[in-house]
Amino acid sequence: MADSRNSQLFERAQRSIPGGVNSPVRAFRAVGGTPRFIARAEGPYLWDADGKRYIDYIGSWGPMILGHGHPAVLEAVQKAARDGFSFGAPTEREIELAEEILQLVPGVEQVRLVSSGTEAAMSALRLARGATGRSRIVKFEGCYHGHADALLVKAGSGLATFGHPTSAGVPPEVVQHTLVLTYNDLAGLEAAFDAHGRDIACVMIEPIAGNMNFVRTAVPYMRRLRELCTQHGALLVFDEVMTGFRVALGGAQSVYAKAIPGFKPDLSVFGKVIGGGMPLAAFAGPRAIMEQLAPLGPVYQAGTLSGNPVATACGLATLREIRKPGFFEALSQSTRRLTDGLLSAAREAGVPMVGDCEGGMFGFFFPRTAGESLPQNYGQVLATDKDRFNTFFHAMLDAGVYLAPALYEAGFVSAAHSAADLEATLAAARSALAA
Numbered sequence: 001m002a003d004s005r006n007s008q009l010f011e012r013a014q015r016s017i018p019g020g021v022n023s024p025v026r027a028f029r030a031v032g033g034t035p036r037f038i039a040r041a042e043g044p045y046l047w048d049a050d051g052k053r054y055i056d057y058i059g060s061w062g063p064m065i066l067g068h069g070h071p072a073v074l075e076a077v078q079k080a081a082r083d084g085f086s087f088g089a090p091t092e093r094e095i096e097l098a099e100e101i102l103q104l105v106p107g108v109e110q111v112r113l114v115s116s117g118t119e120a121a122m123s124a125l126r127l128a129r130g131a132t133g134r135s136r137i138v139k140f141e142g143c144y145h146g147h148a149d150a151l152l153v154k155a156g157s158g159l160a161t162f163g164h165p166t167s168a169g170v171p172p173e174v175v176q177h178t179l180v181l182t183y184n185d186l187a188g189l190e191a192a193f194d195a196h197g198r199d200i201a202c203v204m205i206e207p208i209a210g211n212m213n214f215v216r217t218a219v220p221y222m223r224r225l226r227e228l229c230t231q232h233g234a235l236l237v238f239d240e241v242m243t244g245f246r247v248a249l250g251g252a253q254s255v256y257a258k259a260i261p262g263f264k265p266d267l268s269v270f271g272k273v274i275g276g277g278m279p280l281a282a283f284a285g286p287r288a289i290m291e292q293l294a295p296l297g298p299v300y301q302a303g304t305l306s307g308n309p310v311a312t313a314c315g316l317a318t319l320r321e322i323r324k325p326g327f328f329e330a331l332s333q334s335t336r337r338l339t340d341g342l343l344s345a346a347r348e349a350g351v352p353m354v355g356d357c358e359g360g361m362f363g364f365f366f367p368r369t370a371g372e373s374l375p376q377n378y379g380q381v382l383a384t385d386k387d388r389f390n391t392f393f394h395a396m397l398d399a400g401v402y403l404a405p406a407l408y409e410a411g412f413v414s415a416a417h418s419a420a421d422l423e424a425t426l427a428a429a430r431s432a433l434a435a
């Protein structure tokens, strides 16, 4: 391993880049070992710098829902690149992408495009505060909404990996308006609204959290959350950067709307899949709120590369593939097959495991004792067996299966994963669990 090209590159990277990586969870600090430097990708596979092939269940942390190098997406990107990289002026494709999003997510009337999920969540927060004239915000322990200061409190995966509940460099006065609640804890929610209801600008939530592995909001909790927000004039902001166009074509909000008639959030934040692997994200909501944004309204928000022509081509081509009839049914079936397969492999090996999935997103945990149910909040995620996860992670990696390098992350299946890829993954899991 020491003389592997991955190790050489990691050594070299650490001289010019802090920690050798441009985003912390890539560094394998949680699981130990050397991060794999990826040379190229195709379909469901990645190849590292040593030429080893992996079945990819990270998919760039969500965007690659079609797998890597989908022909229609490649063609759209190549054509767009020839026409120009960036103009700093409006383009027709931005309208097309906005219209596509409005069609796929009912209840959204206007959308603004930005370049990262962090930017989208930060802007949605400013808009919620501007539109309500209130300062206080509510978030949940274990939910990540990007690294804007006010939201970087008890924010799950990346921070959890490094053992800091909140980042250094965020002054207390900047987060004094941020109220952090326990996910799925109804009493805590009621108490927060009783005490602060009149001051709450918004509640931001990952409806199906993917930054504390995979934890869903219970339906009765979501129903009550919607009622409380409406009653107190607070905006409900769904951070669907991970779940949007991933757990269902209409995102997690369409999943909850099936269980709660008429349900919709006030604002939605998108990213990851809508860029298809390019830097693109968005925030969206009803016209009356969205028109509070500059140039129409008093809430300022801008971006040199917002609605970038190459990124919008990539996102648009991706959305046009995933909206084809049967796409989500097939993707959900693959993800279900993988999740059920992992659970039955664990059962056969006598290893306690619980797991869940929705659409193309899944998660699994190693509880410390048999018979424990799925974690409902961040504390319960932290109580699962990290050492066992790490051992399993490395056994799978050695066998050519690339899972997220921390137990705090959800996993992603793409449309490019074939039945044979899933079976190969389960075979690797069976031997890893037996060992």
Ligand SMILES: *Cc1c(COP(=O)(O)O)cnc(C)c1O
Pocket: 115, 116, 117, 118, 119, 121, 144, 145, 146, 147, 206, 210, 211, 239, 240, 241, 242, 271, 272, 281
């Ligand atoms: C990834 C993610 C973000 C941040 O998006 P970036 O593009 O990495 O800035 C925000 N919210 C959620 C739920 C995410 O999963």
